[in-house]
Structures are given as C-alpha cells and as structure tokens.
Amino acid sequence: MTRALASRALEPTPLWLKLSSYLVLSDEEKLYLSDLERTIVREPPRTDLLQQGERYRDVRIMRDGWAIRHKALPDGRRQVVNFVLPGDLIGMYCTLFESADHSVTTLTAVEVASFPPERIGELFRSFPRLAAALAWSGAREEAIVAERLLSLGRRTALERTAHLIVELLRRLSIVNMATDGHFVLPVTQEILADALGLSIVHINRTLRRLRESGLIELNGQRITVNDVRQLASIGQFDELYLHLIRAPRRLERAFSAAHHHQNGARPDGDERAKA
Amino acid sequence: MTRALASRALEPTPLWLKLSSYLVLSDEEKLYLSDLERTIVREPPRTDLLQQGERYRDVRIMRDGWAIRHKALPDGRRQVVNFVLPGDLIGMYCTLFESADHSVTTLTAVEVASFPPERIGELFRSFPRLAAALAWSGAREEAIVAERLLSLGRRTALERTAHLIVELLRRLSIVNMATDGHFVLPVTQEILADALGLSIVHINRTLRRLRESGLIELNGQRITVNDVRQLASIGQFDELYLHLIRAPRRLERAFSAAHHHQNGARPDGDERAKA
DNA sequence: CGACTTCTTGAATGGACTCAACGGTGGTGG
C-alpha cells in the first residue's frame, strides 16, 4: 500500500466514525474503508439515488447531506421509511436483490461515495470485522424502522410528531448536526406527513399545537426544541432503540474472545434441552 | 470432523433452506450451519424468547412454529413488528446491542436452536459467505417491516388486512406451510389488530367484510383464501419486497467474481466525478 | 360446570381526512 493512500485514509468519514462506535478499527480496516469511499459524486436536491423497481446500481455511502428512503403505492400514496444521514449506506443489499423495493431521494445537495456491489464479497471475505460492523449498523437501521412502525400503529399524531423530532435531534447530535437543541430540517410538511402517515393539513395543525405550547419553535427550516424532556415524554420516547451506547463493545469481544475457527465444527458447550 | 456430525449435517433445516436460496452452500458451510443449530430447545406457546429491555441472551434460530416480534409503549399499547417463521433468526444482532428493544413471544409450541453470541465473530471470520447470506436475509426482513410501515401509514384498514393475508400466504407457501390457498393462522384478533395498528373491534369488522365478500373463509384458526388475485389487488400487494426471486444469485456472483483481496486497497476502477 | 378468554355486534364519539380558499415566498420572464 502506498503512502499516498495511507495518508488519505486518515481523514475520518462519517461511516468511519459510525463503525468506530462498534469496534476499534485497525489501520488496515480504515484504509480499506476509505478506499470504498474513493469514488465520490455530488448530487443536487431532489435527485433519486435509487428508484423503486430499478434493477441495479452501485452501493452508495452518504457522506454529506440529507435524503429520504421512501416507498410508493401504485396509486401515488407514499410513505417515508427513514431519513438518510451522513454515514448511512444506500442500497447495500438491494444491489444484491433482483430490484429495489424503495426509492432514495436527496433533500439537500449531497456528497455520496459509491462502489460496485462486487466489492461486498471482497469485504466479507477479507474484512470480517468490518462486515460484521456493517451488518450491525444495518440492524440498527431496522430498529429505527420498527420504532417508526410502533409510532404509526400506536401513537397519536401529536405523539408521533414529538417522537420524530426528538429522534432526529438525537441522531443529528451524534454527527454534530444539532447543537443546543436546534437543527435544520430540510423538509416540507408534505414529507413530514409522508413520514408520519398523516395528511399535510393535519401535520400543519399538529406542529402548530407544539409551537403554541412552547415546546418547539420554527423559523423556516430551522427547528428549535425548547423542552426536550417534555417533548420526549409526550412521544413516549425511549432512546434504547437507537442503540447509541457503545460501552460494552460486544462486537469487539465477539471477535477477540472467539476461538479461531479453522475447519470443521468443534466449539465448546453442552447439549442441553428444556421442556 | 467426525462422521456423526457429518451425517447430522445432511438434514436440511429451514435456515439451511432459506440461505440456499441466496447461494449454493458448500458441505463445510452446511456442516457449520447445522452445528450452530446443535442446541435445540422446545418452548410452549406464549413464552417470551426475548424480552424488551433484557440485557442478554443467546441467538435463537426458529426451527418450527410461530412467534411474533413486538414492541410495547410504557402505557401498554403494543405493535407487532413481524411474524417469526421457521428459518428466521431471533436476536441475531440484539445480543450485541446493550439490550433488546423488542420482545419475541411464541404463538405456538416452537422448536428453537440457540447459540452464544460469541460465535458470530467466528461465523464472520471463518464463513464469510454464510455471514453475507445472513446479513442479506436480515435485509429481507427489514424490507418486510418497511412494507408494513407503508401499510400502517398509507393503506386503509381493509387494504392493510388484505395485504397481510396475502403476505402470509406467500411467505408460508415457501416453507410449505400453506397449500391450496389455505393455512393456519395461530393468532387472536387482538394480535392481528396489534400487527395492523387497528382496534380489535375494527379488525373484526374488516374480517367480516372480507368474509362476506367471499374473498376469504375462516374456521377457527384456519384461513382459506378464495381469490388471491382480488385480495392482492385490494391490498395493492406487489411481492417485490419479499425478494423471493432467487434466479440471479447475485451474492454467489459477488463472491466468485471477486478478486481475492489480500492486504491493502488496490481494486480497479477510475476516479470519476460528477457535478 | 363455571371462569376466562375471545369473538361479535350496536351505538356514540372523535381524531384525522378531504375539500376549499387564502397568504406568503421565491423564481422567472416580459
């Protein structure tokens, strides 16, 4: 490996930082990761990075900007599944499926890296720890979607809205995109409605209620949260599902504690059974 | 590896079959997989295999029976995130998180295998193809949750219900648990309501409408779908999201086509950029 | 056979939706 590459590897990218919260990356892993982000593309707002039904495209890594992952019904009704923030992967596994079951559209100008899906095999074979960390972060994403499902299924409009605002505040503050309880939400009320399963009109009224009760302030796309505590309480927000706690580093342990498996199957443990 | 183990490996388990649809398993991989399912436990209905908030437990593999994955709000409202069927993993990544953000409860008597989370490291390091296939099947699960999110956000009660019935019919027929358009749904209307984000009363009325229009028949837990086509049309069901098509075997290709990556980062491709 | 859970149906309520209209803002071009 050349010096030039090695020095380039030292710039930590959002993905780099995200995976670091799961395990301590070796220099080699950092190098490989930065190589995956070698090919960088900029896209304007309202660009489809991935389109529902589309056959194939490179895997993308969001480096800067916002996007939404969304699904549409044939008749046009639409649901925003999640917000894509820096460090998130786009179509990691979709490229291996026959075709994409969702779209990803930019909300702001973005900077994305991309690599061909063939490299996934390489990644899993040569960098198992990275592969595990990526799979893990995929599981974290699913947890977010599942929590949103709970919102749509069982929370009222007010609760849902409060919950989403607190979620975004927490997620953004990790990547230093929210300070002092305020952040930029580059989103129309229509998109908010599609994310929360509500009508535009009703989102508007719900935001007004939150504004009038003094919990939040809105000027343009800037949102200020005045009382996170109460907002979280309204939305019954429990940040457990975001899996932010990095303390145990269980993944790290799984790899270091593991007896290097060679060939057949010969681990420890006894054959217990329970009625 | 002993002969005894090798012979045991030859019984295909549901997980085995599921992963086979992504790639052709080698004998070694089959052997390892069957070793992961070595420790088998039986549990009665209404047992928690995993509990929201709980710190740690073994990874489970569902071998036989039904379970639900669900999340609850502090005030008791509940959302069923997904149905767990044979071949599905339980808590694969949760064991690596600090604590579980959802519960898994059996609906029927079940047979599950379990293995300690430390083996995940072993799996990723020694069986990259299996690891990729498992990550892939995790992505497929997320796709199902995302589709359910679309249901709760944008489909009416009737549409949602129709959609879920068709989904279960499709998923069950893959594992030979549905024949001739009928299957056993070991579920109360309360659970159905919690899965679809509706009240018990309304699910009852919705099922009645479907029954009265002749689309389905219900006797006890047995459900018969008389007109899949029309049911699918009501629910705007498009099976794309289930990712059942195994034809391309892209995963297989990603591994065989991949240039064995050795050390640093030196793949092909040019540094393009786009405005 | 009781006791419990589950299913079913009616009636009234309500949360969110649709329809509709108006105001603000920013971009475009005559």
Added chain:
DNA sequence: CCACCACCGTTGAGTCCATTCAAGAAGTCG
C-alpha cells in the same frame, strides 16, 4: 421592476373512518 406562477404553509368547515364504550354470544380449559 413588477406581474405572474408555482409551491408551500395556514386555516375553516364538513365528513368519514376508526375508536371507544358496552354488552352479549361463543368457545376453551381446568
């Protein structure tokens, strides 16, 4: 430079889908 248009946000009024409340029927289990 301002008229125009498109998009977005805001608000009112009426409607409807789904909920809650309530109570009885039908299973199910010890």
